[in-house]
Amino acid sequence: DREGIVSYLGVRVPSLKEIGIVLGSWVVILILILVVSTIVQLLGTETAANQSAELAMGNPAIIPLFVAASFLVIGPCEEILYRGVVQGRLRESLPAAPSIALAAAIFATIHVMALTGGLSARLTTISILFVPSLVFGAVYEYTENLVVPALLHGLHNAVIFTVLYVTVTQVDPNELPTVLGFFPV
Template identity: 55%
Template sequence: MVTLSPRSRSLAVGYGLGIGGGVLAFLLTLPAALGLALVGVSSTAVLLVVSFVFGQYLPFMGLPLVYFRRIRGMSWVRIRSYLGVRVPSLSELGVVVAGFFTILGLALGTIYLVTQVLGLTPAENSAGQLAQEQSRLIPLFIVASLVVIGPCEETLFRGTVQNRLRESFSAPVAITLTAILFASIHVMALVGGLEAIAVSIGILLVPSFVFGIVYEYTENLVVPALIHGIWNAFIFTSLYISIEFGQEGGAAAVLLSLLG
């Protein structure tokens, strides 16, 4: 029987949970969508809500909770403490604001470097494509960014994966490994050639590093969850405004490559 070192075990468990969450999201969402189709439900809005439940809440929040309760035997109080779920203080809300503007500045700089200097084109995000094609759904995406995507993805990646890695690795290593996994797992939502997908994954490292650093600094999961949700909501809001003013191909469309 092979005995793993503490670092190898942390890496295997952390990455296993992160990848497992992505796989589980696919395995749960596909049959749910097929089931709706079989009963004649064709509303895109309904399909989206179902995808948020089966593709976000159950795999990204449910899987970690099962792991903590069943595998590690933690109480609900202990889980909350381990994740660092608490109401943000005023200083932590300041970190939320600073984090958002840091991502914005770095994102714009990165996109300019990639598209204008290097001449590369990022892949399109499937959610972004849908939002552009059916702009009436954008308000739903904005709300979901804040109450579904931000909380669920941060619970899995920062709260679970990064925390598990942090038990055996230094903060820089844990943050980097988590950022790479977080960006890479989005390959399932990207549409385009291999080069374009690789470019998008590289760009997504920008917000991912900020989420990880902020979580390490505050030890409060709500802080990166808020930044994550506000960032995605900002992108969708920018897209909605650009469409309303007839600028569908403007800067907001480029920002879609940074949807976390």
């Protein structure tokens, strides 16, 4: 029944504190992504391209739709599956840390289907995607409210798409690889 599912997943309107957790956690993700991306660049490791980002770069007019979809579809649907179902089921038999790590690994790995490039580049990008996924999982564990990581995930993706939009429409095309190298789009 609906009540049972909502209760199992922990779905409720976020409190003001939980909205603060979304914003604070996004700052943590940003810092972690910048650190990891800097390390990747210093090592000279290639990252894979994301098919959605490539599509958006070719047609920037669709990026605002991707921003909206980040909050309305991508964040909620992926968080229902990876935090609500996968992490929730793992949590029934494992402690929090391994449940979060396993769900994050599954989340990051499944994104290989959306990536283009060589195996090494794909593995590097999967490793980068693992970082925000860990934060999504920790936030879900802490708040026990699926709406919070869904909003965080939506915000994270929306910011990436917004940066992509500004970059594609405002930056010299010769500078794109340098600018976009810091974002796992």
